[in-house]
Amino acid sequence: MKNYTTLILAGLVIILAAALVGVLTYVRNQPVEVRAVEPLVEIAPMEPDSSVWGVNFPNQYDSFVKTKTNNVDTTYGGSSMFSWLERDPRQVILFAGNPFSKDYNDDRGHANALQDVRETKRLNLNLDDPKRTPGTCYSCKSSDNPGLWERLGMEAYDKMSFVELGKQVTEPIGCANCHEAETMRLIVTNPALEEAFERQGKDWATFTRQEMRTVVCANCHVEYYFKGDGKYLTFPWDNGTKVEEMISYYEEEGFKDWNYPETDTPMLKAQHPEYEFFTAGSTHYNAGVSCADCHMPYVRDGASKYSSHDVHSPLLNPEQACGQCHTDTDYVIKRVNLIQQQVADTKIDTEDAIIDAINAIKTAVTAGNADPALLDEARKLHREAQFMWDFISAENSTGFHNPEYALEVLAKSANLARQAQMLAAQAAGDTSLLATGTYYPAEVNTP
Ligand code: HEC
Numbered sequence: 293m294k295n296y297t298t299l300i301l302a303g304l305v306i307i308l309a310a311a312l313v314g315v316l317t318y319v320r321n322q323p324v325e326v327r328a329v330e331p332l333v334e335i336a337p338m339e340p341d342s343s344v345w346g347v348n349f350p351n352q353y354d355s356f357v358k359t360k361t362n363n364v365d366t367t368y369g370g371s372s373m374f375s376w377l378e379r380d381p382r383q384v385i386l387f388a389g390n391p392f393s394k395d396y397n398d399d400r401g402h403a404n405a406l407q408d409v410r411e412t413k414r415l416n417l418n419l420d421d422p423k424r425t426p427g428t429c430y431s432c433k434s435s436d437n438p439g440l441w442e443r444l445g446m447e448a449y450d451k452m453s454f455v456e457l458g459k460q461v462t463e464p465i466g467c468a469n470c471h472e473a474e475t476m477r478l479i480v481t482n483p484a485l486e487e488a489f490e491r492q493g494k495d496w497a498t499f500t501r502q503e504m505r506t507v508v509c510a511n512c513h514v515e516y517y518f519k520g521d522g523k524y525l526t527f528p529w530d531n532g533t534k535v536e537e538m539i540s541y542y543e544e545e546g547f548k549d550w551n552y553p554e555t556d557t558p559m560l561k562a563q564h565p566e567y568e569f570f571t572a573g574s575t576h577y578n579a580g581v582s583c584a585d586c587h588m589p590y591v592r593d594g595a596s597k598y599s600s601h602d603v604h605s606p607l608l609n610p611e612q613a614c615g616q617c618h619t620d621t622d623y624v625i626k627r628v629n630l631i632q633q634q635v636a637d638t639k640i641d642t643e644d645a646i647i648d649a650i651n652a653i654k655t656a657v658t659a660g661n662a663d664p665a666l667l668d669e670a671r672k673l674h675r676e677a678q679f680m681w682d683f684i685s686a687e688n689s690t691g692f693h694n695p696e697y698a699l700e701v702l703a704k705s706a707n708l709a710r711q712a713q714m715l716a717a718q719a720a721g722d723t724s725l726l727a728t729g730t731y732y733p734a735e736v737n738t739p
Pocket residue numbers: 366367368369370371398399506509510513566567568570571576581582583584585586587604605606607628688689690692693
């Protein structure tokens with residue numbers, strides 16, 4: 293009798309163990325997103341409120357919420373809103389006549405996007421002013437956008453003023469900017485990105501999952517401009533996404549962001565071209581590494597593994613961000629430090645060259661008797677030089693995303709700026725305009 297009981301018990305234990313192994317194997321083979329429990333709430337398509345998604349995906353939501361309060365700085369980046377104009381006063385000169393010369397802060401975490409766009413002093417909220425800030429400025433700041441674009445269409449959205457549209461915008465960046473609610477797959481949500489791909493003959497729906505881990509960031513981390521009176525959000529990619537190709541596009545469109553005071557140069561302001569810069573043949577992009585690999589590494593919470601949605605500088609968590617691929621994280625972080633220092637120093641030298649060009653053109657214009665054709669040629673070179681510098685400067689990695697390209701573009705920029713300066717001197721017939729180092733504010737330590 294006792295033997296039978298033991299046998300039955302042992303049999304039961306074996307059956308239960310086998311069943312458990314079966315279940316665990318099944319669960320392990322499921323994609324990450326369905327490994328957890330069944331969805332607890334139904335998420336409406338394009339649901340703007342991230343906390344609703346958070347009921348089903350607490351790990352992703354909790355890590356996302358941390359972007360609100362992260363405030364740690366690194367040598368060149370990090371999550372505080374330090375002022376670029378204070379850190380680098382040359383930029384006050386370079387952006388003279390543009391709102392960026394009044395207020396230009398470093399970026400911080402995604403959950404702050406809405407608050408920060410509303411508080412920047414670059415806004416013009418005067419509805420009577422034809423140059424008032426357009427609604428288009430909300431395009432990268434809110435998870436309300438996918439729903440608004442669906443309901444209004446992007447054309448009507450962009451035609452509204454910032455004030456008008458703002459009444460319908462309450463959420464900062466959130467889940468709906470990157471995910472399709474029903475499937476949780478990564479999607480292109482910004483119509484301007486979809487249209488830019490279409491004009492290049494590309495269909496993002498055919499991209500691989502690994503490619504989407506980069507493309508989803510291109511919804512926002514790109515160069516863009518507002519096309520025409522309707523301020524239609526447009527990516528200048530028709531000729532390609534290299535910096536020269538974007539300049540040639542703007543040339544063909546005859547586009548300018550503003551006129552530089554006194555030199556009267558039609559200028560371009562670069563935005564935050566992380567996607568274009570990274571994909572321009574960088575070592576990591578060519579090796580198939582994605583933005584999410586470094587900025588949203590997998591982390592563990594007990595038994596579950598998820599992508600950290602606490603997106604910030606990878607220098608704050610190199611073991612997670614780089615350690616999955618590099619065994620010697622100390623070594624690669626030292627490389628980052630060196631690359632960033634080289635790029636930051638070269639950037640300042642380039643700024644000096646552009647400011648020398650600006651001062652030479654200004655003096656030549658004021659002189660009144662300069663050769664107009666040569667002056668125009670000088671202005672064209674100033675425009676190109678400054679956009680190239682800005683392409684590297686406004687890109688937020690201080691060169692790391694593509695170090696060789698950063699130094700190449702800065703070298704070209706400095707060369708064009710020096711040519712602009714020489715042309716201005718020639719136009720005015722005044723060799724004193726060849727002077728270098730014409731701008732060294734007292735508060736900056738100069739070479
Ligand atoms: C190989 C790793 C890696 C990849 C891939 C990568 N980044 Fe970065 N990213 C970095 C590092 C390192 C920095 C520098 C951070 C610093 O200076 O504190 C950085 C900086 C940034 C910053 C500024 C962060 C700050 O602290 O202000 C942004 C924004 C950014 N990356 C976006 C992107 C986007 C978008 C992509 C894809 C197009 C991308 N990154 C791809 C490693 C990476």
